[in-house]
Amino acid sequence: MDIQVVVHTNDEEHSKAVITRLVETNMSTKLDNYLNKFDKADAEGMIEVTADKNKKGLFDGKIQSTLDGKSFRFEREDYKNLDDLINHLFDHFKQALSDM
Numbered sequence: 001m002d003i004q005v006v007v008h009t010n011d012e013e014h015s016k017a018v019i020t021r022l023v024e025t026n027m028s029t030k031l032d033n034y035l036n037k038f039d040k041a042d043a044e045g046m047i048e049v050t051a052d053k054n055k056k057g058l059f060d061g062k063i064q065s066t067l068d069g070k071s072f073r074f075e076r077e078d079y080k081n082l083d084d085l086i087n088h089l090f091d092h093f094k095q096a097l098s099d100m
Contacts, residue, residue, distance in 0.1 A: 001038045001068065003027075003045035010052045022083060023049050026090035034097035035067070043068040049089075051082060061085045063093055072096055 005027075007019050027035070027047075038045060045068065051061040059082050062075040074092040079085035 001035070001040060001043035001045050003035070003047060003067075006046070006048045008048070008050040008052075018082070019049060019051050019086065022086040023047070023090075026087065030090050030094045031097065034094060037097070037100065038068045040068065049086070051085060054078070059085045061089055063089045065093070070100075 005020070005023055007016050007023065009016055009019055035045075045066065047063065047065045049061070049063050051059055054060050054077070056078065058077075059079045060075075060077045061079070062073065065072040072093060074089050074096075076085060076088055079088070
């Protein structure tokens with residue numbers, strides 16, 4: 001399955017490149033075995049990651065994903081560290097995939 005990854009952010013300090021690196025690391029270390037469940041010739045996948053700084057100067061983030069017709073959404077707010085936010089969102093994503 002070919003998975004399209006889209007990253008959105010409003011924070012210039014933490015660029016798309018940093019968020020993209022975190023997403024790729026999480027996908028290759030946490031989700032690799034779980035994504036194999038969707039490895040079919042005609043399967044399509046999309047993972048959309050959004051991480052923005054809020055008015056408090058903290059990070060809000062969400063993951064919206066569609067994998068072979070199954071939808072997932074995870075959202076968290078008020079994280080001081082961007083790495084922790086992205087990793088925490090992927091922990092929840094992993095848990096949802098393991099429950100399938």
